[in-house]
Amino acid sequence: MTEPIFNIERVSYRYGDKHIGLKDINMQVQNGESLAILGANGSGKSTLLKIMAGLVFPEDGSITALGKTLTQDILTGDFAGFFRSKVGFVFQEPEVQIFCPTVWDEIAFGPLQLGIERSEVIQRVDDTLDMLGIKALRDRQPHHLSGGEKKKVAIGAVLSLNPDVLLLDEPTNGLDPRTQVWLFELLAGLKMVKKTIIMATHDLSIVEDLADRVVVLSEEHTIVEDGRPDEVLRDKDLLLKVNIIHEHTHRHGDIVHIHSHGPFARHDEH
Amino acid sequence: MHIPDGYLSPKTCGVLYVAMAPIWYLAARKVQKALHAKQIPLLALGAAFTFVIMMFNIPIPGGSTGHMVGGTVVACVLGPWAAVISLSLALTIQALLFGDGGITTLGANCFNMAFIMPFVGYYIYHVGMAGSPGQKRRWVAIALAGYIAINMTALAAAIELGIQPIIASSPDGRPLYAPYPLSVTIPVMAVSHLLFFGPIEAIGTAMVVSYVFKTNEAMLYKPAANPLKPLWIGLAILIILTPLGLLAQGTAWGEWASEELKSILGYAPEGLRRLEGLWANMMPGYNFPGWDSPVKSAFGYVISAALGSSIIVLIIYLAGKIWKR
Amino acid sequence: MEKVNIPEWLKKTGDDFCPSCAVGRGKGFVEKNIEAIASFIKEVLEPEGFANKNGLLQQIDPRARLLGILLFMVTAALLKGVVPIIVLLSLVILMAVASRVNAMILLKRALPVLIFTFFLVLPAAFNFITPGAAVVTIFKWDAFYLYISKQGLEGIAVFLLRVGTMVSLLSLFMLTTSYPDVFRALQSFPIPKLFVTALSMTFRYIMVLIKVAEDSHLARKARTIKPLTLKQGHGWLASRIWLILERSLEMAADVYLAMTARGFNGDVKTMRVFEMKGRDYVWVGFSIFILLLAVQM
Numbered sequence: 001m002t003e004p005i006f007n008i009e010r011v012s013y014r015y016g017d018k019h020i021g022l023k024d025i026n027m028q029v030q031n032g033e034s035l036a037i038l039g040a041n042g043s044g045k046s047t048l049l050k051i052m053a054g055l056v057f058p059e060d061g062s063i064t065a066l067g068k069t070l071t072q073d074i075l076t077g078d079f080a081g082f083f084r085s086k087v088g089f090v091f092q093e094p095e096v097q098i099f100c101p102t103v104w105d106e107i108a109f110g111p112l113q114l115g116i117e118r119s120e121v122i123q124r125v126d127d128t129l130d131m132l133g134i135k136a137l138r139d140r141q142p143h144h145l146s147g148g149e150k151k152k153v154a155i156g157a158v159l160s161l162n163p164d165v166l167l168l169d170e171p172t173n174g175l176d177p178r179t180q181v182w183l184f185e186l187l188a189g190l191k192m193v194k195k196t197i198i199m200a201t202h203d204l205s206i207v208e209d210l211a212d213r214v215v216v217l218s219e220e221h222t223i224v225e226d227g228r229p230d231e232v233l234r235d236k237d238l239l240l241k242v243n244i245i246h247e248h249t250h251r252h253g254d255i256v257h258i259h260s261h262g263p264f265a266r267h268d269e270h
Numbered sequence: 271m272h273i274p275d276g277y278l279s280p281k282t283c284g285v286l287y288v289a290m291a292p293i294w295y296l297a298a299r300k301v302q303k304a305l306h307a308k309q310i311p312l313l314a315l316g317a318a319f320t321f322v323i324m325m326f327n328i329p330i331p332g333g334s335t336g337h338m339v340g341g342t343v344v345a346c347v348l349g350p351w352a353a354v355i356s357l358s359l360a361l362t363i364q365a366l367l368f369g370d371g372g373i374t375t376l377g378a379n380c381f382n383m384a385f386i387m388p389f390v391g392y393y394i395y396h397v398g399m400a401g402s403p404g405q406k407r408r409w410v411a412i413a414l415a416g417y418i419a420i421n422m423t424a425l426a427a428a429i430e431l432g433i434q435p436i437i438a439s440s441p442d443g444r445p446l447y448a449p450y451p452l453s454v455t456i457p458v459m460a461v462s463h464l465l466f467f468g469p470i471e472a473i474g475t476a477m478v479v480s481y482v483f484k485t486n487e488a489m490l491y492k493p494a495a496n497p498l499k500p501l502w503i504g505l506a507i508l509i510i511l512t513p514l515g516l517l518a519q520g521t522a523w524g525e526w527a528s529e530e531l532k533s534i535l536g537y538a539p540e541g542l543r544r545l546e547g548l549w550a551n552m553m554p555g556y557n558f559p560g561w562d563s564p565v566k567s568a569f570g571y572v573i574s575a576a577l578g579s580s581i582i583v584l585i586i587y588l589a590g591k592i593w594k595r
Numbered sequence: 596m597e598k599v600n601i602p603e604w605l606k607k608t609g610d611d612f613c614p615s616c617a618v619g620r621g622k623g624f625v626e627k628n629i630e631a632i633a634s635f636i637k638e639v640l641e642p643e644g645f646a647n648k649n650g651l652l653q654q655i656d657p658r659a660r661l662l663g664i665l666l667f668m669v670t671a672a673l674l675k676g677v678v679p680i681i682v683l684l685s686l687v688i689l690m691a692v693a694s695r696v697n698a699m700i701l702l703k704r705a706l707p708v709l710i711f712t713f714f715l716v717l718p719a720a721f722n723f724i725t726p727g728a729a730v731v732t733i734f735k736w737d738a739f740y741l742y743i744s745k746q747g748l749e750g751i752a753v754f755l756l757r758v759g760t761m762v763s764l765l766s767l768f769m770l771t772t773s774y775p776d777v778f779r780a781l782q783s784f785p786i787p788k789l790f791v792t793a794l795s796m797t798f799r800y801i802m803v804l805i806k807v808a809e810d811s812h813l814a815r816k817a818r819t820i821k822p823l824t825l826k827q828g829h830g831w832l833a834s835r836i837w838l839i840l841e842r843s844l845e846m847a848a849d850v851y852l853a854m855t856a857r858g859f860n861g862d863v864k865t866m867r868v869f870e871m872k873g874r875d876y877v878w879v880g881f882s883i884f885i886l887l888l889a890v891q892m
Contacts, residue, residue, distance in 0.1 A: 050852070053856055055852045055855060055856060076860065080858075080860060081858060084855075084856065084857060084858040085858070088856070088857075089853075089856040091849065091852075091853055093849070095803055095846070096846055096849035096850050096852075096853050097850075097853040098799075099311070099796055099799055099800075099850050099853065099854065100795070100799075101774065101775035101778055101779075101795050101798075101799070102775045105775070108866065109854075109857055109859075110857035110858055112864045112865065112866055113857060113858030113859050113860070113863075113864055114858045115864070118866060121866065139775070141773075141774065141775065142799060142802070143639075143640060143799075143802040144640070157857065158856075158857070161857065161858070274708050274712070274758060274762070275668065275672075275758060275761035275762060275765065276671070276672065276754065276757040276758035276760075276761045276762075277758070279672070280669065280672045280673060283672070294787075294790075298787060298789055298790075302789075306861060307851065307854075307855070307859065307860060307861035308847070308848075308851045309789070309793075310789065310792055310793050310796065310851075310854075310863070311796065311846075311847040311848075311850035311851045311854065312844075312847040312851070313789075313793045313797075314793045314794075314796035314797045314799075314800060314847075314850075315796075315797075315800050315804075315843040315844070315846055315847040315850070316843065316847075317793065317797040318797050318798075318800040318801045318803075318804050318843065319804060319839060319840055319843040321797070321801050322801065322804045322805055322808055322839060323836055323839070325628070325631055325632065325635065325805075325808075326624075326628055326631075326808075326832070326836070327624040327627040327628050327631065328624065328829075328832065329623070329624040329823075329825055329828040329829070329832075330825075331825060335624045335627055347840065355790075355793070358790075359790070359793055359794055359797045360797070362794060363794070363797055363798055363801065366765075366769060366777065367638075367639065367769070367798075369704065369705075369707075369708060369762055369765065369766065372761065372762075372765075373665070373668065373765055374668060374669070374672060374761070440675060440746075442727065442746060443725070443726070443727050443746050444725070444727070444746040444747075444749050444750045444753075445719070445725060445746075445750045445754070446675060446750070446753065446754075447754065447757075448754070449716055449719035449724060449725060449747075449750050449751065449754060450719060450724060451724075454724065473829070477829050477832065477833040477836075478833055478836050478837065478840075480833070481833035481834060481836075481837050482837055482840065485837060486841075489840065489841070489844065572888065574887070574891070575884050575885075575887035575888045575891065576884055578883070578884075578887045579880045579881070579883035579884035579886075579887055580880060582880075582883050583876050583879055583880040583883065586876070586879065587871075587876060590871060
């Protein structure tokens with residue numbers, strides 16, 4: 001068995017002195033895996049993703065990625081360039097990752113920072129614009145972009161680095177239906193070319209269709225489940241306990257229905 | 271109090287740009303040391319914040335509203351050096367996008383609002399906050415910091431404008447730039463800022479900084495060492511006293527101060543005069559020998575200008591070719 | 596189903612109209628801010644579109660364009676006489692026309708500063724500010740002599756023309772150059788990279804923060820039944836400014852992470868986009884030529 005791309009051992013994280021972000025996380029991610037991290041708001045899934053992206057560092061335990069233990073020091077040397085080109089992070093809010101004057105500049109930013117040669121930068125940007133279908137937005141300024149367009153640009157800005165690993169924080173949040181479908185098809189395509197995809201989400205529909213594996217974080221910031229999507233998603237009690245779905249009762253005339261609802265979950269018990 | 275283009279003579283603009291250069295450089299160094307790579311987004315967002323609050327109308331007693339500059343607010347939140355840069359960035363955007371303040375006068379405006387204001391405000395704030403005062407005294411201390419800071423800024427602007435008739439008038443007594451002398455600019459700026467803009471700034475500054483202090487004190491800038499370095503107090507006193515010396519005309523102090531000022535300002539034209547001499551020496555006879563009639567000398571002007579510009583363009587072109595980025 | 600207990604007062608629906616509502620109260624600061632924000636957004640978000648036209652200035656490399664305009668501004672600053680400045684101003688208007696910029700738009704941009712300047716310098720035409728040769732005597736009675744001096748008139752004429760010319764030049768540049776090109780052009784000037792990168796980012800995030808400001812004000816307006824007292828106004832405005840500050844600091848931290856995640860390590864690397872052509876050198880040469888003419892006057 002080949003070396004896992006991420007090896008997370010007993011990782012804990014705290015905000016300041018009081019708030020626990022993550023508690024005793026143990027997991028591994030293999031190359032080419034498609035993983036969904038499920039959890040309620042505040043369960044720590046964003047933090048876990050940022051730790052994997054080397055943007056935030058654990059207080060206890062260790063994380064090894066691409067063969068090296070991630071620390072502040074390691075990520076300021078030569079390894080930084082290599083790591084950044086291999087691991088891409090797509091933030092939840094597009095505004096913070098669109099900071100260049102035009103869409104073209106934004107998509108070119110990553111490759112330029114990594115010292116890629118001018119002609120190749122131009123090639124990559126053109127190809128990325130093509131792939132995402134946003135060639136028309138090339139010279140657009142960020143304040144002239146719609147929400148969906150911003151998401152596409154944000155993803156493009158990460159893809160132009162050609163990362164092997166794609167970390168996505170709540171990718172479908174706030175997206176209109178058409179853009180959601182577009183995103184799903186893009187991720188499916190990337191999965192087919194063996195990119196490692198790790199999503200933090202509470203969108204159960206995208207989990208079902210894309211993920212090979214699901215990790216569930218509880219509101220106590222620990223992993224409570226790690227398995228196949230069809231198994232995990234069928235465990236209603238677990239999902240209720242960790243506050244990913246809720247249950248309610250309503251009436252159709254004389255018939256009373258009790259069923260579960262999660263964001264985007266399907267009514268499957270009528 | 272953004273000074274528009276054309277109000278200040280090129281000499282004044284140049285001197286103030288030259289004065290700001292080391293301040294900007296020093297600010298960049300200090301901020302780089304304190305923030306490292308985080309400096310770019312923090313300074314940019316600080317500047318964006320500054321720009322936005324400059325747009326706000328603040329209600330004042332009497333029913334009307336006014337704007338504040340916010341230099342003291344930014345200094346209390348980001349610290350004085352980062353404030354220098356954030357304020358300079360905000361002023362640049364204002365000048366470019368709205369013509370609020372000129373581009374040639376950007377050096378002067380930055381000197382007033384992005385250097386004098388944050389530093390004066392910051393240090394008076396810390397003087398006032400010494401001894402951990404209660405909420406009321408705190409409000410007064412912050413308001414005072416904002417009030418004094420903006421009045422110092424206004425004084426600086428008044429001096430810059432007021433010396434224009436002295437240093438740049440045509441031989442027949444006609445002012446070439448801002449036409450009012452110090453005896454007009456200083457009282458006018460002083461009265462308007464002491465009585466109107468000052469209180470607005472004081473209220474606005476106290477309002478914001480008090481609120482931040484109450485809600486989340488950690489948001490305010492924490493100085494690494496004792497901020498009241500005697501060195502800075504001495505410098506502040508010097509800055510304040512020199513122009514006041516100008517007002518004390520006739521006294522020994524007044525004489526010294528005006529002489530100093532005139533010699534500083536006179537340096538630039540001295541330099542220009544030497545440059546002109548150099549130019550005349552390069553051109554064999556500025557007016558070519560034999561070309562004495564007015565028409566012919568006009569031609570001489572045109573030809574030397576054409577020659578000069580061609581040489582400079584050639585230098586630019588070659589420089590571009592040699593130094594390809 | 597969980598029962599939601601709706602209180603009695605919320606169950607009441609009225610269909611009466613406002614019996615005593617005054618129409619057209621004075622504008623409070625909330626309303627003024629909303630208007631200020633709206634006009635800002637309009638001005639920035641819907642540019643005049645001159646940057647896309649195929650005029651004289653638009654065809655020149657933005658860096659050369661900026662350099663030339665700056666040199667013309669220095670020229671305007673150096674000129675001393677009324678006639679030379681008028682000549683330069685005519686040249687500027689010609690440039691505007693050649694660049695397909697509506698002269699009216701240029702005037703509209705210059706007007707605020709010009710009007711302000713006009714009223715500001717009016718007293719300087721009189722002898723108590725600018726003494727000299729009397730042109731128009733207002734009154735003369737013993738020692739009290741009030742007149743408009745030649746020096747005063749010429750002084751304010753030159754001043755107004757100069758300010759007008761310089762403002763027009765800068766406006767011409769901003770109208771014919773898109774914001775991204777403005778920032779790209781600045782990169783080639785001897786300004787530290789830190790400042791130029793931060794400058795374009797400042798502009799970018801002004802747009803984001805202004806939205807926060809707008810939403811705050813609109814939300815407050817929607818809840819305003821009667822005008823706020825001064826204390827209430829201050830309290831509310833302080834809390835909103837605090838909110839914008841908080842968002843600024845949060846965003847700064849996140850933007851830093853986003854930049855780092857894409858390889859940024861303190862030094863922004865950019866790419867040269869523009870190439871100088873013959874006509875750019877001609878343009879710069881021309882502006883230097885005019886400047887050198889002016890210097891010699």
